[in-house]
Amino acid sequence: MKNLKKVTTVLLLAVCSAFFFSCSKDKDKDPEPKQLTxxxxxxxxxxxxxxxxxxxxxxxxxxxxxxxxxxxxxxxxxxxxxxxxxxxxxxxxxxxxxxxxxxxxxxxxxxxxxxxxxxxxxxxxxxxxxxxxxxxxxxxxxxxxxxxxxxxxxxxxxxxxx
The missing domain is CATH 2.40.128.540 (Domain of unknown function DUF4822)
Structure with a gap:
């Protein structure tokens, strides 16, 4: 049972980390401004x-x-x-x-x-x-x-x- 809790906790942290880092990369990328005619x-x-x-x-x-x-x-x-x-x-x-x-x-x-x-x-x-x-x-x-x-x-x- 202790091992199951540890594995579940590690998996939960991995999933949360993946969401956190993937979202922060999106924020860092500003779309290039459109060149106006x-x-x-x-x-x-x-x-x-x-x-x-x-x-x-x-x-x-x-x-x-x-x-x-x-x-x-x-x-x-x-x-x-x-x-x-x-x-x-x-x-x-x-x-x-x-x-x-x-x-x-x-x-x-x-x-x-x-x-x-x-x-x-x-x-x-x-x-x-x-x-x-x-x-x-x-x-x-x-x-x-x-x-x-x-x-x-x-x-x-x-x-x-x-």
Whole structure:
């Protein structure tokens, strides 16, 4: 009878140990984070214009006439639509958007409330991560030496209601 108790105890400890060690290994393995496409990265968060820099790397105030039209909150949705608002929450524009598969350009097609196209704008993306979205604008499309980088960072600002 004593031997049966010892054997039972040893078997019970072995089974418990197997469960303990197999579960702890599962906890130690974090799944590898999914690599987002450029479009998924842009749509992953709302963005706020937080800075602008000129071609010399100098900060440009967001009220400067060269950059003020590009300042605000941007909401890029996974369905390919977007809305943008000025920093005072007034509507700026809405329409459709895409990012090239290589993440080098972003295109917005602004539309009026009837759905007619107002304009299409393609910009070069210089940074696109979950922490920063920066694109470049050229005041004169024929002069690539003068440009402004429009810098956005994620925001928790709720999208205003229309």
């Amino acid at each position: 450029p479009s998924e990265t842009l749509a992953s968060t709302p963005w706020e214009t937080t800075n602008a820099k000129n071609n010399k790397g100098e900060n440009v105030v967001l009220t400067d006439a060269n950059v003020s039209n590009f300042v605000g909150f941007a909401y890029f949705k996974a369905d390919g639509t977007f809305t943008m608002y000025n920093l005072d929450n007034s509507p700026k524009m809405h329409g459709d958007w895409t990012v090239s598969a290589d993440g080098k350009t972003r295109t917005v097609v602004a539309k009026n409330d009837a759905g007619a196209v107002l304009f299409t704008r393609v910009v070069d993306i210089t940074v696109l991560t979950k922490q920063e979205f920066t694109y470049r604008i050229y005041p004169n499309a024929n002069d690539k030496t003068v440009y402004f980088d429009i810098i956005h960072t994620p925001t928790t600002h709720a999208e205003p209601k229309k």
